[in-house]
Amino acid sequence: MCNYQTLYHGQNGYVIRCPHCKGIQLAFGTSVVNLAPEEFLCFADMVVRLSEGKEASYPENEKSICLPLPADHVMMLLTPAETGRLASMVMEVRALLEAYQILEAASPYSSDAYGE
Numbered sequence: 001m002c003n004y005q006t007l008y009h010g011q012n013g014y015v016i017r018c019p020h021c022k023g024i025q026l027a028f029g030t031s032v033v034n035l036a037p038e039e040f041l042c043f044a045d046m047v048v049r050l051s052e053g054k055e056a057s058y059p060e061n062e063k064s065i066c067l068p069l070p071a072d073h074v075m076m077l078l079t080p081a082e083t084g085r086l087a088s089m090v091m092e093v094r095a096l097l098e099a100y101q102i103l104e105a106a107s108p109y110s111s112d113a114y115g116e
Contacts, residue, residue, distance in 0.1 A: 007093045012085045015093045028086050031076050037097070039070050044090035051080075051087035 002018035004025070009015075013028035017037075024040045026033050035043060050065055058064040060081045067076040067083075078086065 007096050008089055010089065012089060015089065017097075026090075028076070028089065029078075029082065033069050033071075035070065040090075040097075041094065043067070043069075044094050047083065047090050048087045051083045 002021060002023065004016040004018055007015045007017055007024075013026065015024060015026045017024045022037045024035045024037060026035060026040070026043075047067065050067070058080055061079050063077045063079055065078045065080065065083050067078060069075060
C-alpha cells in the first residue's frame, strides 16, 4: 500500500510519490497522471525543453502546446504560460528527487544496504 509524500503542492497542482514503490502522481490544471520515476524524468525534460523554446507566433494564453503522456492517445493541451508554470513545477520536483536519491544512497538504512 502506498504512503504518499508531497514533493510539490501549489496553486497550479501537486506532485506526490510513494517512497516504497517510487510511483509519482502529478496533478496540473484538470489533469492527473501517474508516472514511473523514469517516465516523470522524461516528461519533465520534455516540458522544460518546450517551455524554453516557446513559439513566438502563439499568444501566451492560447492552448497550442500538446504534451504526450505515457497512456495511449492521451495528451495535455497547454498554453505557453501554463507550460512555463508546469516547467517550474517539474524542475523543483526533479531537484528534490535528486536530493532524495543522494540521501537514500548514502543512508545505511536504505533497502539496498540490506539486499532487498
